Each structure stands twice: as structure tokens, then as C-alpha cells.
């Protein structure tokens with residue numbers, strides 16, 4: 204395809220992405236307040252005045268209103284332009300990566316659904332399972348009609364459900380509740396439908412990695428604030444021993460030191476987790492999103 208047509212399409216896909224991002228803001232806001240998505244017209248959440256058309260232009264309105272409502276001058280959340288820009292980026296990157304294809308459509312639909320669920324999860328720990336079910340249906344039809352692998356997609360759904368229900372029920376071994384909510388099972392099933400069995404397993408590996416990147420610093424920070432310096436010191440020593448093993452002395456002694464430190468750290472962390480009053484919040488849906496997008500794009 205020639206370059207000018209490509210950049211022309213990229214421009215319009217970005218514009219469409221911005222508009223969809225604006226719509227997703229409404230979906231995120233209203234799925235948390237149970238309002239209809241289409242009606243009523245957009246209004247300022249603070250003063251209730253109906254917005255004019257030119258107050259509703261993605262990103263640009265935020266900039267030229269300087270982040271304040273035109274009527275009551277209260278601050279508009281930075282979430283609006285950020286969601287719009289992220290959506291634009293996801294649309295544009297899907298097109299750059301997969302060109303004019305069904306995969307681009309799948310990528311756009313999947314990343315949109317994950318973005319909306321991630322935002323409602325981060326804001327109020329609520330996830331609309333209907334979005335995950337919708338993604339599962341789209342993923343299944345994509346694998347059936349485009350890839351001719353309906354069985355793989357179906358098995359992916361089953362695998363996602365089994366893995367996450369087993370993990371969730373294992374929570375009863377330690378506490379008297381599920382380890383995490385039903386929504387995570389729905390999302391895992393949707394990813395299984397989109398990526399099939401092998402794809403799902405890779406996505407779960409990336410999900411675990413991104414969860415660790417988020418959870419470990421969060422946990423250490425909370426331990427630091429609670430004056431549990433020992434955990435932090437143990438963790439840093441463990442990290443150091445991993446680095447030494449990996450890059451300097453890959454031998455039995457360093458491996459033994461690494462294992463002992465890891466064991467002591469694990470016991471210390473488990474002891475601390477038992478005394479936590481409330482179970483630590485696991486940002487699982489955001490991690491799913493990062494894992495799935497990493498697998499999809501790279």
C-alpha cells in the first residue's frame with residue numbers, strides 16, 4: 204500500500220479512536236452509576252449543566268477549557284483526556300501492527316473492552332461481566348470464521364474458567380472467601396476465546412509478570428509504611444542474590460544463598476499476609492490488560 208494512503212488511514216483511525224475514547228469515558232462513568240449509556244445528554248458531573256457540542260470535543264475541549272467546566276469552573280478529571288489518548292493510541296497501534304485486516308478489528312475491540320473493565324476496576328473494583336462475555340463471543344467468531352480454529356477457541360474458554368475457578372476456590376484454604384472475584388474468571392475466559400489454549404497460557408505468563416511489577420512495589424511500600432523494615436531488607440537481599448546469581452557467579456553456593464533468602468522472605472511475607480486485616484487488593488484486570496496487549500502486539 205502506498206505511503207500517503209496509509210498515513211491518511213492512520214490519521215482517520217486516530218480521530219475515530221479519540222471519539223470512541225470519549226464514548227468510553229461515558230461508558231465508564233455510567234456503568235458505575237447505572238445510568239443509560241445513550242440518554243441523557245452529557246452533563247457536568249459537578250453542576251449538572253448540559254454540555255454544548257464544542258465542550259465535548261475529545262482532548263481539545265479539555266485543553267481549551269483549561270481542564271475546567273465552562274459553567275461552574277470546577278476541575279474536570281484528567282481521566283477524560285487520558286482515556287481518549289489511550290484509546291487513540293490503541294486504535295492507531297492496532298492499525299500500524301495489523302494493517303487492513305480482521306485482526307485489527309479484533310485488536311481494537313479487545314483492547315477497548317479491556318480498557319473499560321480496567322478503568323471501572325481501578326476506580327471502584329467493579330467489572331461489568333457483560334463486556335467480558337461480549338469479548339468472548341467476538342473472540343470465538345474471529346477464531347471460527349477468520350482463523351478456522353473454533354475448537355482451540357472453545358478449549359481456551361474452558362481452560363480460562365478452570366484455571367481461575369481453581370485459583371479462586373483455593374482462597375478457601377487460607378481465608379474464608381474466594382481468592383478473587385468472578386469477574387477475573389470471565390476475563391480469563393474471554394482471553395481464552397480470543398487467543399486459544401497456547402495463546403492464553405502466554406497471556407497468563409505476561410499477566411503474572413505485570414501483576415508482580417505492580418504488586419511487589421505496592422506491598423513493599425505498605426510494609427515500609429508499617430515499619431516492617433525486615434521485609435524490605437529481606438526483599439532487597441533476595442533481589443541482590445538473584446542478580447549476583449544471574450550475572451556473576453552461577454554456581455551451587457550462590458544458588459543455595461538465593462534459595463535460603465527466598466524461603467525466609469516467603470515465610471516472612473506469608474506471616475505478614477496472615478495478620479493483614481483485609482486481603483490485599485489484586486489489580487488483576489489491569490494486569491490482564493497489560494498481559495493481553497503485550498502478547499497481542501509483541
Ligand SMILES: [Zn+2]
Nearest residue numbers: 247250272275
Ligand atoms: Zn460544571
